[in-house]
Amino acid sequence: MDAVPEELKTLLEREKIRACIALVARGEDRRDADLLKAGYWPDSTVDFGVFQGDFDEYLAWVVPGSSAVPVTQHFLGQSVINSQGTAALMETHVMSYHRIVMGDEERDVTIGGRYLDRMEERGGDWRIAKRTMLYDWFQDFGRxxxxxxxxxxxxxxxxxxxxxAVGDYSATFFGK
Known part of the structure; x- marks a missing residue:
């Protein structure tokens, strides 16, 4: 009987971790600094291969983002979470769609890969302490x-x- 509260605590922590990852994906898609700040610790680091840096550098890279990428959308798949007390190692599958302005045309591209996140719990909040992106595939769908x-x-x-990415109806929907 004593195991049930511990199992429930574990489930709640895992849900907080998953909610954080979803929050960050929305923050990247909408280029919303407040959402990203709520998902990363201020002393966190990121490594996307094409960009590496601390949280402030990452935030400046993502917000306002490139005008050459007017639409992005991140689809999150399954997550494997290896809890280690107040830390967790996590792998989440991700597919990201990007509309890219290339001269006089826009092209649709999709990237498939995995986020490797070190999550940390501080004061009851779970956030990303370190993110590394692994790329598994890329597809250019054309115009x-x-x-x-x-x-x-x-x-x-x-x-x-x-x-x-910026200023669509979802901002009005969420009251921003």
Whole structure:
């Protein structure tokens, strides 16, 4: 019977860790500094291969982000969490979509890989202390769809349906 509260505590901690990872993905997609600050410890480090640095450098790299990447979306897959007291080692599968402005056209690309995160619990909060990105695959899908025409030949009834990294309808939805 005493094991149940410990199991429940473990489940709650794992959910806090997963919620943190989802928060960071939204923060990157929306280029939202407040969400990213809530997901990383101020003394954290990141290594994406194409960028390495401390949290302040990472934040300046992600927010406001590149105008050449007007849309991003991160899909999170399964996570393996190896808890070690107030720390946890975690691997999360990720697919990221990026609309890239390349001269006079926009292209859709997708990257598949895994986040390797060292999570730390401090004062009841779980956040990323160190992130390393591993890349498993890349796909260039070619020219992006023209959303000004709606979807599958049907026009949108309002202008807020197409997503953007900054300033799309989700900001209004969440009251930002």
């Amino acid at each position: 992006s769809a023209d959303w000004s025409n709606g979807l599958m030949g049907a026009p949108f009834s309002a202008g807020h349906y197409a997503g953007r």
